[in-house]
Amino acid sequence: MAWPRLVAVLSEAAVISAVLYYFGWVRTEATYGRFGVSLSLLELATADYILRSINSAFPPLIGLGAVLVALAAVHRRWVAPALAAEPSRCAHRVARAAIRVITAVCVLGLALAALGVVAQDTVGKPLGWWLPAILTVAAAGLMYVGSATGATSPVGSTVLPALAVIGGLWLVTVHAHRTGDEFGDRFVAGLPGKPEVVLYSAERLAIAGPGVGVAPIEQEGSRFKFRYTGLRMLIHTQDRYFLVAAEWQRGRDATYVVASTDDTRLDVIGR
Template identity: 45%
Template sequence: MTDVAAPSSVLWTRATTVLSQTVLISALLYYFGWVRSQATWSYFGVDTGLLGYGTADYALRSINSAFLPLIGSGIAALGAAALHRTVLGPAARATPSTRRRRMADATILVARVGGVLLMGVAVTGLLLPVAVGNALGVALPLSLLAAACLLSYADHLRACGHRPDRRVPPRTPGLRGLLLTGLALLGLLWSVALYAQATGQDVARSIAAGLRNRPSVTLYSAERLSITGPGITVDTLEQDRTKYHFRYSGLVSLTQTSERYVLVAAGWRKGSDAVYVVPAGDGIRVDITTR
């Protein structure tokens, strides 16, 4: 008798796997986009919560900050897998009397020593975040990632030495293997987050350096606003049939959403001039002129 429920069970398992991976990837893209955006706008003293960004906005802003390091990690993983498949793996499965086996033993020793040293660097950076961690920067999570990978690979090569037959499946990873895998993932996510933060800060400095090339803004308001700064002029409008009585010029747009305009003076200086978050509404009109 044929089990008709089996195909649907397989499809359900595959669907839930794909959905769980999609949710995880979306969450990571959201986080990396948030880190990049927060680093950019905190340079100007603006919290991203004021901008009303949604999930799609953060995901789109994560492209430049997350994809490059993740693609680089994937290429490095492919290179390491090719090296293992062609050189190190066969050497580990060779008999103890061969030269290839001695090369495998040397590789295991180097991987373990390197892993221990890099793990020591990571632990030192975590215990001394000011003196060591800040100086290492992105090298701190990368050392944690490399240490976990090297120690895991040394364990894998040692296990291969006891399984000369390729048809014998590898052993299920124990607690040590799970811990090393978790540390490797933590190091990868941490390093990508730091890269996203650095990318956001670079974007902010680029925006600040090119303010005069950004779209100029003329702001019309029904009420007087507390907007002052270098180069900003305020004109009182005396027309009878207009609801806008004040015109502010000399502003440039940092960014805008459906609910707010983020404006600064064309001669804005970090640390001395304000950033203006103006809510959109019936009493506000903004004319934007591209340069």
């Protein structure tokens, strides 16, 4: 018994890790994409994406788990006994009526989701994140109806789970992208108050922008000849610094990629 349980736990951990990785990848791409930085330049590791997803991914995942546990408890406590009762009992009739209502609502939900996919401009875009949410809930609801009533079919056992997974991944993507955009907005809004980066370089660099200053270094024997101020650190990888101006604006200012070599040095001034 211990081995199947261990396999189940490991499988769940692998699924959760994959979801966190995907969530972190989409969130990171949305954040740094607004600065014109491709993820291929960052060369982040798997752990980096997972760590970047935890604060944003855990609340919806925990909420989803709580909802599923609550629904499972409701089914065991009331729905299953009512469906197993005599057909003449009031509880059985109420449960059957509820099943029919759930079925009708879910079928309409799938129809709306299909319409949203076909007519993206008129239906899909106005629905926004509601479209994948409707698809996920409708497919999962029909799966529940089939399981509760025993009316399983090839469609119910193959197509509906696939639609639920697709809708769930779609919803995660939308939420992750929105989270990345919001993080990017907060980062840009807080740039003036972030620690200032002072860049020293042996060669003159094409770095300029609102609030960025450059001054020559005339100290004899110094390796560095130029000093740049008014910069902020966007992110630091193993061999690159990604810097932006303190008054950076999207669509107007550049993101500066500076190689981490012996000819450059960065000082950080806290605020």
